Amino acid sequence: MTKTSTFTAPKGFPDYLPPNSGQFVAVRDALVGAARLAGFGHVELPILEDTGLFARGVGESTDVVSKEMWTFDDRNGRSVTMRPEGTAGVMRAAIEHNLDRGQLPVKLCYAGPFFRYENVQAGRYRQLQQVGVEAIGIDDPALDAEVIAVADAGFKAVGLTGYRLEVTSLGDDTCRPAYRELLQEFLAKLPLDEDTRRRAQINPLRVLDDKRPEVRELTADAPLMVDHLSESAKAHFDQVLEYLDALGVSYVLNPRMVRGLDYYTKTTFEFVHDGLGAQSGIGGGGRYDGLMERLGGPALSGIGFGIGVDRTVLALAAEGKSLPDPAQVDVFGVPLGAAAGRELVAMAGRLRAAGIRVSQSYGGRGVKGAMKAADRSGARFALVLGDRDLAAGEVGLKDLSTGEQRQIPLGDVVAEVTAALG
Template structure:
């Protein structure tokens, strides 16, 4: 073939796509029950929204964005994450003027120009959820619980929830200065030294052994929290404990986006190789103002669907392709094909899932197709049957076959299947 999918994109064809769909459908049902409304968002935004929202110093903005100029000379960027666009939409649609928090969710692809590897794609999929306009720690706990329960519903047992707090505008600068003092004394490469000056917290996240070793005695946020942040953090943890959700406190958990304040969290899976974070999120109490909105606290998460599917496969809980049809018609001869085709539509209108053997295959081949379709019943329609005004109804599990009149076959099947 001349064409292949662009480098680094993920795509889902049957039977793998079943797990992908199930993940989305399960999420949609769960968050709808928790009061979240659906947001259908553009897949690209004004480049400045991400530059200012996500943060000029982040890798996402400096080297991973799909940015281009449209024909009108506007700089637009394929979304590298959801939160900035969600907040923009909430503000633009005035949802923050209604009852708070404004609770919304979204799903779809996001884009980052990176070198692909296991679990990391240039076009990847996320479900996203945001609660905007409340600083109640119970809202933090609610979002975490929703993510946790979703993973459990999908059958995932081996996830670890990592939890941290990054402080607020009050206490973070003090901690930041203390951390910088510590980091400047270390033996670090040039890129990391630069990061110490721009965003020292992210140095804590470094996974290289030679750097990790030096970080042993680094000052921790949790020791520099103001009273309000400490109380907030404690209340989040108490709420999680009340829900029997296990977590691991990780004072080194930073996350790569600049807007996070207070609560941050991440879900890690042990079987995914290097890209082990299947989802993550946190609070972003200053984000609204940084994109020109009113002061408006918020919290949310993005959960990676690609990595979730990989985790489901690794834990062997990905849905096996289940039968999608109940009835499979097997016509013999041209006249029978016409009648079967019409009957098929009738069955579907009656609410039954039905398919038939298309093309001119022999009876044996058609029966094989019926068997492979996973249908419970085969409907054999031959010339002899048509003359008798009947069809042969075969139960493909028991191999039991009965003759049913054409006039009553739809009702008969409805009786058996609905």
Template structure:
């Protein structure tokens, strides 16, 4: 049906777009405070970027990507996440030649073929930050604190920050063997996806949401027991810095995240009242991703926040601001023949940087006043035949009900004066 959008998508209507603007403005404000700059990447990329960047064993690549062949016979994918695209841009545009780390943020739509549910859509929106080019734990703590600061400024409570270290190429093979040994006699009971992950990436079994797999993963070895000295020192540094910043956290040894590019620090922020979709923020360090995408070995860390889930959380806590559709002036022409003059007045009012509208349907005076109240409008500028003949406008203050006949030349000044009272 042409009157129904594709499953898993939705329209953001005028009565809710103000909420989106409020959240996005807060995101930009916090990023300015942390000295992060906005980057905007294409909505689609070469499929190979995500195969190499995200990892072929991930659910995203195996099940969820929107991939098609364009007219040039190239495989193209709508971006399912934005970190790989930001890294591609970092390399292509030589951002590594500037001050390091490159501190970037983005806001935009992503696409995954997933089962739609509350807070999860096939076209969804993410805010994320990436800090590329710094190795130590301090930048990890900064990125985490930026996420926490944003959610706190929005007023969210009941948030839980979970952190873990997922190791590096030095210590992860040791952990891999321990996991395979642990799951060997349980393999037949695992879901088909986890049976496939057993050889390719057994850490992903810990991330499986299947209840049977979750049950059989209880008692699995912890990565913390296998960390090399460097990863252990790095993780201790992150915890120390978070504590110094007064940020509460819980160590979750089963937190591995769903993307293959993570190394060392991994973290997630959950809002428990959202239930199964409680994760509102997730991220971590990806020290091997830049090299995987064709650059020189370069460390990086970032996170993504689902904007739909944040809005859902704000709605649950009744933290969304009241809708603001008010205008300064409503111009009410009394008759079709007055519309040219009314439109001239409307144009002058807007050029004075005042919010204004007028009647376009030749409504009666009563209907126009009712329409002006719906905004609501602070003032109504009435123009009838008598006002037109005298080159005047009847200016009505909608708050007090008072009205005054003013010269057209003085109208804007009178409106501004009235707004200052």
């Protein structure tokens, strides 16, 4: 009789289990690896933060803060929130631990779960997995380009080809106020609903990000920030594009881009993959000058990105591609007898110490069952050891793709297997 669990995971909080979890781990590690190659150090953030950190940092007009945060009071009545994004938490940590007093820029990378209460869709969960980077303390177009190039390198590392990078500039403090007033004047003349009008008063850019067809049609002729940049903001953006050209990073200009968080300034970007349908974003970010000061720290600039690991896995699948499972073993041990089993356990330890991935059959299976397990493991070779082999000081090394088997001395197993694996 099949038993069913009394408990199930909450909706939108996925389990990651073999064999599918292998793709998740491989993609996440490749994205992090691209950041490591550029000198980004690891930061580990708490899951819970003071709710005010996100209200002030992310922006009260955003959907993230107004609709999607998991917020509750702790046992002392303090309002806490399960982190919906990474940048505000990194800024809090940088301020709290005085990272600005060291070498600048501070370059940090993180990976882990984030939480948003939203409709569950393919690759969009309430517990979402992201890889992110933040570079804090230097306002340099070359640094903007490096951060974008790190994300691009991560996608290339996993083998994605069908994505595109969209970039724009959201201006700076010298031009945003005048543009804000211009955009609000434009929006005031439109027949918008009351909620949208309130949003336009708090942050009119949010209206340009509205996905409703009727609102998009009304705002089709809205003034665009990229056409009203100050000389300094335009020069900064032009230099970013020059550096991207020098790095060989392809991009398209998207002057209507509005990211979902309020802290972005100047360089803003998004990676999209049309194979995912309407929800095509797989990652993005931008510069957030002024955020650290707004959170009570020094007036340091910053730029970063967040990449959806689940979305990237789906994009790979849409291209018909996959990555090798990091947990797939190279060698599988097939013991034929108790004494052989003990020897193979010790042999597996020596092989793992040499960096070779090894598993083996347990539970006293017969040769037929053990060889089936070897085939299912995905290993390239099997080590077949019986009592006669043990007495002769040998073990069989079987190529599982060709079926060929040869005997090798027990004392030479590490060297022979290493050579066979190439």
